[in-house]
Amino acid sequence: MNEGKIFVVGIGPGGREHMTGAAIEAIGRSDAVIGYKTYIELIEDMLLDKEILGYGMKREVERCRAALELAEKGRTVALVSSGDCGVYGMAGIMLEIAAESGCESDIEIVPGVPAANSAAACLGAPLMHDYATISLSDLLTDWSAIEKRLDCAAQADFVICLYNPRSHGRREHIEKARNIIMKHRAEGTPVGIVRSAMREGQFATVTTLGEMLSHDIDMLTTVIIGNSKTYASELGIITPRGYKR
Amino acid sequence: MNEGKIFVVGIGPGGREHMTGAAIEAIGRSDAVIGYKTYIELIEDMLLDKEILGYGMKREVERCRAALELAEKGRTVALVSSGDCGVYGMAGIMLEIAAESGCESDIEIVPGVPAANSAAACLGAPLMHDYATISLSDLLTDWSAIEKRLDCAAQADFVICLYNPRSHGRREHIEKARNIIMKHRAEGTPVGIVRSAMREGQFATVTTLGEMLSHDIDMLTTVIIGNSKTYASELGIITPRGYKR
Structure with missing residues (x-):
């Protein structure tokens, strides 16, 4: 039984007021938040009770594997991207890796205001x-x-x-x-x-x-x-x- | 003295949870809300204390003139567009008409998640x-x-x-x-x-x-x-x- 869930979340340009309610809710519901360090810092105060996995640049594949691993353990994970996660962001690579690995966790794409x-x-x-x-x-x-x-x-x-x-x-x-x-x-x-x-x-x-x-x-x-x-x-x-x- | 203000607001796809906080705040701060009827209906419950000016299609110029008129009287107005107001939306026509008329009201573009x-x-x-x-x-x-x-x-x-x-x-x-x-x-x-x-x-x-x-x-x-x-x-x-x- 696997009830893990991955939200891929576009957090918008950075100013909190430009995040959507759905993005805020997805992060709020997550046990763990994964992303590029700079973007994690933009939303740090929202993450006080979360496990945080901050990564350097160019480590996109690792971030996705970490998300999958946590979800397979039944946890809820937010993988965050600046702007819209669907535009040069993490949505594509996450789906690619999940599709290949036969992932059974639910993956939801939460769009944001693109750069x-x-x-x-x-x-x-x-x-x-x-x-x-x-x-x-x-x-x-x-x-x-x-x-x-x-x-x-x-x-x-x-x-x-x-x-x-x-x-x-x-x-x-x-x-x-x-x-x-x-x-x-x-x-x-x-x-x-x-x-x-x-x-x-x-x-x-x-x-x-x-x-x-x-x-x-x-x-x-x-x-x-x-x-x-x-x-x-x-x-x-x-x-x-x-x-x- | 003119302290009117016009927000041009992208309300995103329609589901309330996909609006940004800035869009919700702009509408909240406005005395009047102007837009295409169908989009006004999507956010009707947010407009209980507002003057509502709903328009049919293809009446974009009229909507902008109405916004200018209200702002010139010192009022705060939200001109709403679905998706991002800056993509095939109301932002451009509003700025065009305001620039021509020598408008002195403050105009702020509030982006949303595009269609x-x-x-x-x-x-x-x-x-x-x-x-x-x-x-x-x-x-x-x-x-x-x-x-x-x-x-x-x-x-x-x-x-x-x-x-x-x-x-x-x-x-x-x-x-x-x-x-x-x-x-x-x-x-x-x-x-x-x-x-x-x-x-x-x-x-x-x-x-x-x-x-x-x-x-x-x-x-x-x-x-x-x-x-x-x-x-x-x-x-x-x-x-x-x-x-x-």
Whole structure:
């Protein structure tokens, strides 16, 4: 008999007020909470009566195995991810490993506000039309596939949201990405750069495709590049949908 | 003196437990709540002491003008959108109209869990890699631009999330979209169809690109089409990121 349960929980951008009730409840119901140390720290005060398993980066497989092991013992576990756990987060790898191992525990995915959307809210309304999210990390994806996505997204006039814009501290990824996009889009296209959206240390700035590389861009940053109709107003970046036609 | 305030609030998929604390607080602090009738109904019990302005579809500009008028009288207003208000929601049009009118009221965008992400959580983990969201509604966008986006997104192997898959009840949009995507992607590609994700009447099914048109698809449906590596498992649709390399 196995009544263990795994919640994979998106905790949103970090500020407690942007967590959903379901995420708070899933953590509250869990005996153990597993996650990347930095995210565990964001919710530490919720975990006083919990077993905490904090991990370093790149140890995603280990985290999932630990969750499975605990669940097999009948315990309830929350595996936490920042933003939405279903977007470059822990949901996929957890299901992959569970499916392979013939896991019989119940697994529930609890979505959260993704990083792209909390960053967008800090900037105005840049994601109001069709958009593409692209991670510039080539740890798990060939760089050529990333270049192809950048090129196609720019060509088709998607608003583009870049995750992991400065992978392993390498500056050339964001430079190459900017140059590919600029083949299809004007220098003056508004670009929003947001670091630590909706948590301590939030910083948001509006610049242009031509100027964006003169700003600090690091691993905690999300970059949103407007489409051909996006404009910067006093109230932030706006991608119009055309209601006024 | 004008101390009015407008919150543009994403209420998430509908189930109360998937609203963020900030969204609940914004509505709680508001004197008046404005929105599409169907969404107002989802949160009716939170609005007992509020002035309620419910509108029919396609009256977005009117809703924003009503919000501005109330704020100019010093009142606090919540303009609500389902999902994330920043994704095909009210944030953009509200900022557009406010910027034009030289509005001096404070406007705050409160993000929510977008429809794509709540649908994804019902299906497993389909959005785990780069994805594009495309609305098939050609009310405000030329169909040729939509076709170009479908083609480019399919070509570059994005996971594709379709909003408004059956615009004004016309079946041909989703058929055309499917056919464009199938030029670049195998018939057996997993497709998830979710209606009323995470609210009353939720229905989710997993099918394939080849078979998807034999399922009911309407305005309340979100369709998620996997990339070339997406697979269907017993635990749902999984788009792997490659951790196991």
